[in-house]
Amino acid sequence: MFARRLLTGVHRTVIPNERKSTAVTDSESEPGSKRAQRQLDRETKRALALELLDHLEVDELDLSAVIDRIETVTTSPSLTREILDTAETRGLISRDGARIHTRRGGSFVRFESQVVTREGEFQCRRCGAGLSAGHFIRFEAGELGPFGSSCIRKVVGREE
Ligand SMILES: [Zn+2]
Numbered sequence: 001m002f003a004r005r006l007l008t009g010v011h012r013t014v015i016p017n018e019r020k021s022t023a024v025t026d027s028e029s030e031p032g033s034k035r036a037q038r039q040l041d042r043e044t045k046r047a048l049a050l051e052l053l054d055h056l057e058v059d060e061l062d063l064s065a066v067i068d069r070i071e072t073v074t075t076s077p078s079l080t081r082e083i084l085d086t087a088e089t090r091g092l093i094s095r096d097g098a099r100i101h102t103r104r105g106g107s108f109v110r111f112e113s114q115v116v117t118r119e120g121e122f123q124c125r126r127c128g129a130g131l132s133a134g135h136f137i138r139f140e141a142g143e144l145g146p147f148g149s150s151c152i153r154k155v156v157g158r159e160e
Helices: 002-007 016-038 042-055 064-069 077-091 149-155
Strands: 061-062 091-095 099-102 116-125 130-139 141-146
Touching: 042 064, 042 077, 042 130, 042 141, 061 064, 061 130, 064 077, 064 099, 064 149, 116 141, 130 149, 141 149
Parallel strands: none
Antiparallel strands: 061 099, 091 099, 116 130, 130 141
16 A cells, blocks of 8 residues: 555655646646756756857857857856856856857757757747757756757857
8 A cells, every 4th residue: 555655756746535626736747847858957057057158169259148048048147157156167168258168179059960950839949039950059957948940050050
């Protein structure tokens, strides 16, 4: 009995005469769990943003342009600051006033192998535009996207 409870613990213990509330929980958790896949945790966001900074295809960018990229991963100002500090500590970027120099010879995103395109209804993570196909960058820490075709070029730093 107890072991069975543990097994079903994720869905909360089912008490026979509380079926109603169980059903409510299920219907709430279903769209919630879909959302959860989109909601990246802080560690994953940090890792993704650092990989993104490591893959930028330009030598230097304005700080605002760099933040624009980071904002595709997180909109939290504190996490953005943390990411910038970590990137600087690790030597991925160096700051020169409002200009950010990226590490030369960083590993550029290889579009053919690292960007996947999926058909479907998406919303661009950068500009919010509706898309019929989403571009996703596959990083070690996970996927970043979806992006439209022009935004993905900006995100990887091909265009400023
Ligand atoms: Zn876009």
